Amino acid sequence: MKTVLKKFFNRRDPAPDRLGVREEPLRPERSFVAIGDVHGRADLLREIDGLVSASCAEWPVVFLGDYVDRGEESREVLELLMSVPSDREPPVTCLMGNHERMLLDFLDRPEQAGPRWLRNGGLQTLAGFGIAPPMRERPGGEALCELRERLSQAMGGEMIAWLRARPLTWSSGNVWAVHAAADPDLPMAEQTADTLLWGHAAFHRQPRADGQWVVHGHTVVAEPQARAGRVAVDTGAYATGRLSAALITRDGAAFLQTGRD
Template sequence: MLKSLLTRLRPAPTAVFEDPRPDATFAVIGDVHGRLDLLEGLLAKLPDGVPVVCVGDYIDRGPQSIETLRFLKDRPDITCLKGNHEDMLLSFIKEPEEKGPRWIRNGGLQTLADLGVRGLSEMTRGMKLREARNTLVKEMGEDLVKWVEDLPLIRWSGNIAVVHAGADPAVPIEDNPPKTLIWGHRDFMTTPRQDGWWVAHGHTIVDEAIVSEGRISLDTGAFATGRLTAAVIAPEGIELIAT
């Protein structure tokens, strides 16, 4: 019993991370949040021909959410992952009365305002939410809604996984449920993984991009700071590029 207690109290071994080693050079872009202007500017700064992965959260809070979705849908050369804001939008479409208030208070209000839908709040109920959903679906169109629904959750390259929000550090990345990859895990930012995998992600706002302890954190709060950040991850190292 004493041995078991000492085992539990003993600090976890320090994680040792090899350098990020992708299969080939690629770029990862952090949360866009309706800043299509920043996205276009950042793409122009990236090296020609380098594959690009966006980590999700293309909508809400910024001024051009639906335009950003349309732009990305028309760029099959860019791999787009699903973020929690896309997840909230889809939930609102399916269940506007139940899911609408949560989305509205987390940036959906700005997205709907872009479409001319105003006078809503997180306390809105009933007919107004259904009407807002109908306007949103009409403006997006079935093809764009389906594109958002089908967004993948993860991309792999070498010893790097790209997700939106993070992963449970105690569980193999591939075994994390979709909710964790989209919404995050309470231990992700504080507990290094022990398996040597690097995770490139957004979701959690940082002042500047961070490459440390197996995490490549790229959400620099573009909607508020005007700074959208990418990491160009090459076999020889990582270059951070921002607007």
């Protein structure tokens, strides 16, 4: 795990001025909070909620996806997020992440999508719902279908419907919240679901030229950061204990983080 995180932490973005792109200031219509990948850490979700409530309780909140997998409390995380009233003011928006997509793909196509999901944190999600892992390291189709039925029953129709309804983007002014990335050569309204959920090869290398900022999770960084038209908020909470939130205003971006004194 440390090797994987080190690889992500060593990534460097090119400076926008060296690429001939003028970095526009953040201009949200209203100040808001964006919270990075929770990944089954209900304890950190409660902690960041307390920090946000103490600092900016009247701001809209956007969760950037990846609520499940890797951590052991996926069920509790989903229940906490679902308990927020849909008509709450200020609103709370929960975007879809690629791990929600993998879970839904497993429910829809267990034999085809199951192995990938299990390799990428699905085992922890099963445990969070009280479901024992498959007996074999590489379970066959029958075992995967049985797992699918047990997980579907444990989750229930309301939770599954809630996951399916998660939007892919949220925006305010020139700031867009997405899970993973955006193609810098395409307008934000024309991004594909695959790019928004899984990333894009040019996203971390090429700043946008249209003055739009992208707030995202998915890619682990050592510290949350705002530069080159991107605000990165995923600090690997499930492994580091540091769940981060970006406070986006017209004055710039500031950050809150769990696990800090």
